[in-house]
Structure formats: structure tokens, C-alpha cells
Amino acid sequence: MSDVAAIRRIANAPGLTNPGNAGCVPHTEWFKVQVRGGILLVATRKTKVVGFIMGEKLLGTVVMVWMMGVTEKLRGQGIGKALMNAFHHECTKQGKNIFVAYAYAKNPVIIKLLKKYGFNQGHLYYEFIKLPKSWK
């Protein structure tokens, strides 16, 4: 829970922010909910949070992989792959073996990463989202 502020700072990146007026970086409360009930892993370097991956356990053996991010200046050094591996390991340990993820269509890195980990690319969708006005 004490890492939520750092996670939220990393989540302030194109492709992770929400569309619309109440959008921008997802609300702190949402991250806290994921810490309580989801699977949220962080990557650290010298005790500093430098990346995260977050998924929500759905019914049955399904996990919705909500988002992942790495501190901008540390990208391309394998942290994303390490997070993916650790996430897969943790999900398997918890009996989850169906993974759903939505990737920003203009983000070749995440598309490449997902394919590398066995995700099959599906159809192209637009995201529609309605958030409470209080989410600033």
C-alpha cells in the first residue's frame, strides 16, 4: 500500500491515463483496491519503485491485466520482461491461467511484449470510459 504513490507517478504516462475530463492518471483509490484484491507487483531498484504490473482476479481462472509501467528513463532494460515473468508466475501460483489484456494500439512496445508472452492479438476497439466527477 505504501508504494501506491510511486506507482501512480509511473502511471502518469501516455497510454495509461484515462480519456475524458475526469481522466488523467487513475485515481489513488483504484490502485488501493487492486492492492487489496488484485495482483499488483512492483519492481524495485535500491528500494525505489521503478515499475509495476497490476491485474484483477475475475471469476474462475481469469485475470484482467490492467496495466504495467516502468520509469521512463529505465525502459528498455528488461524490467518490463521481469515484471511479466513474475506476474505470470504469481498468477499461476494463485490458480489463474486465462489472461486478458488491452493494449494501446499505437504502442508497439507493449504489443511486442504481450505477443512474446503468448497473448494472441484480437480485434481493434475504442475505449469508452465513464468516471465519477470526483475523480481528479
Ligand SMILES: CC(C)(COP(=O)(O)OP(=O)(O)OC[C@H]1O[C@@H](n2cnc3c(N)ncnc32)[C@H](O)[C@@H]1OP(=O)(O)O)[C@@H](O)C(=O)NCCC(=O)NCCS
Ligand atoms: C511497456 C513497458 C512497461 C515495457 O517495459 P520495459 O522495461 O521498457 O520493457 P523491456 O525492457 O523488458 O523490453 C520488452 C521488449 O520490448 C522491447 N523494447 C523495449 N523498449 C523498446 C522501444 N523503445 N522500441 C522497441 N522495442 C522496445 C525490448 O527490446 C524487449 O523485446 P525483446 O525481448 O525482443 O528484446 C514500458 O515501455 C512502459 O512503461 N511504457 C509506458 C507505459 C505503457 O505503455 N504501458 C503499457 C500499457 S498498460
